Amino acid sequence: MSSFLIPFKVMFFLILVLLHSSSVFASSSSIAALKRGKEAEALLKWKASLDNNTQTLLSSLWVGDGHCSWGGITCDKAESITNLSLPDYGLRGTLHSLNFLFFPSLMGLNLHNNSLYGPIPSHIGNLSKLTFLKLSNNNFSGNIPSEICLLKGLELISLASNEISGSIPLEMGRLSSET
Numbered sequence: 001m002s003s004f005l006i007p008f009k010v011m012f013f014l015i016l017v018l019l020h021s022s023s024v025f026a027s028s029s030s031i032a033a034l035k036r037g038k039e040a041e042a043l044l045k046w047k048a049s050l051d052n053n054t055q056t057l058l059s060s061l062w063v064g065d066g067h068c069s070w071g072g073i074t075c076d077k078a079e080s081i082t083n084l085s086l087p088d089y090g091l092r093g094t095l096h097s098l099n100f101l102f103f104p105s106l107m108g109l110n111l112h113n114n115s116l117y118g119p120i121p122s123h124i125g126n127l128s129k130l131t132f133l134k135l136s137n138n139n140f141s142g143n144i145p146s147e148i149c150l151l152k153g154l155e156l157i158s159l160a161s162n163e164i165s166g167s168i169p170l171e172m173g174r175l176s177s178e179t
């Protein structure tokens, strides 16, 4: 009886170790997958808020399961988006539904020369890694949100040719602006 029990205990212990290590492994990789999923989901949510023709256009650019291969998207090695660059696409809509909280690695946002309108959302301040912001040649309106001052790494900002009032607080960081 006892000669049966010992190997059984050992085996039980080994199974526990295996279960434990595989769940640790699975949870770290699934957290990364969850983050990637959130970025893609946030992009698709923004797409769904845009004008119908723009949705059709983006649906043709954003195909395949890896959002890092979608048009206008660049990612880092961890598959987190570093650049969103969609200039000259005739995109029509607002930034209201683009949840910047889901883009912790975003360094470059270039939406130059589209037909985007409405205010520049204050939650743009969540893009803590942003260095390059180009929203020129659109129909954005309202004031420049003061939260833009939270973007300490910003090196270039271009908001020209919009209906924006107020001025860019140039005293912040290493900022330079392009007209």
Ligand SMILES: *[C@@H]1O[C@H](CO)[C@@H](O)[C@H](O)[C@H]1NC(C)=O
Pocket (backbone or CB within 6 Å): 052
């Ligand atoms: C966009 O398309 C949906 C369904 O395809 C339609 O219900 C809606 O009215 C359209 N919106 C505009 C602004 O054309």
Ligand SMILES: *[C@@H]1O[C@H](CO)[C@@H](O)[C@H](O)[C@H]1NC(C)=O
Pocket (backbone or CB within 6 Å): 088, 089, 090, 113
């Ligand atoms: C702006 O984008 C449109 C396409 O949406 C293009 O035809 C036009 O040449 C672009 N304008 C400039 C100044 O680049």
Ligand SMILES: *[C@@H]1O[C@H](CO)[C@@H](O)[C@H](O)[C@H]1NC(C)=O
Pocket (backbone or CB within 6 Å): 074, 082, 083, 085, 107, 108, 131, 132
């Ligand atoms: C991404 O943005 C950074 C910061 O503006 C820039 O240096 C880099 O060239 C951009 N990369 C691509 C692929 O657009």
Ligand SMILES: *[C@@H]1O[C@H](CO)[C@@H](O)[C@H](O)[C@H]1NC(C)=O
Pocket (backbone or CB within 6 Å): 114, 115, 116, 137, 138, 139
């Ligand atoms: C901005 O809006 C005006 C009218 O509201 C329109 O005539 C103009 O073409 C728009 N510009 C862009 C770049 O979408």
Ligand SMILES: CC(=O)N[C@H]1CO[C@H](CO)[C@@H](O)[C@@H]1O
Pocket (backbone or CB within 6 Å): 101, 122, 123, 124, 125, 126, 147
């Ligand atoms: C985490 C973070 O930066 N959250 C901020 C996102 O932007 C909103 C609007 O500016 C802030 O209220 C949050 O604190």
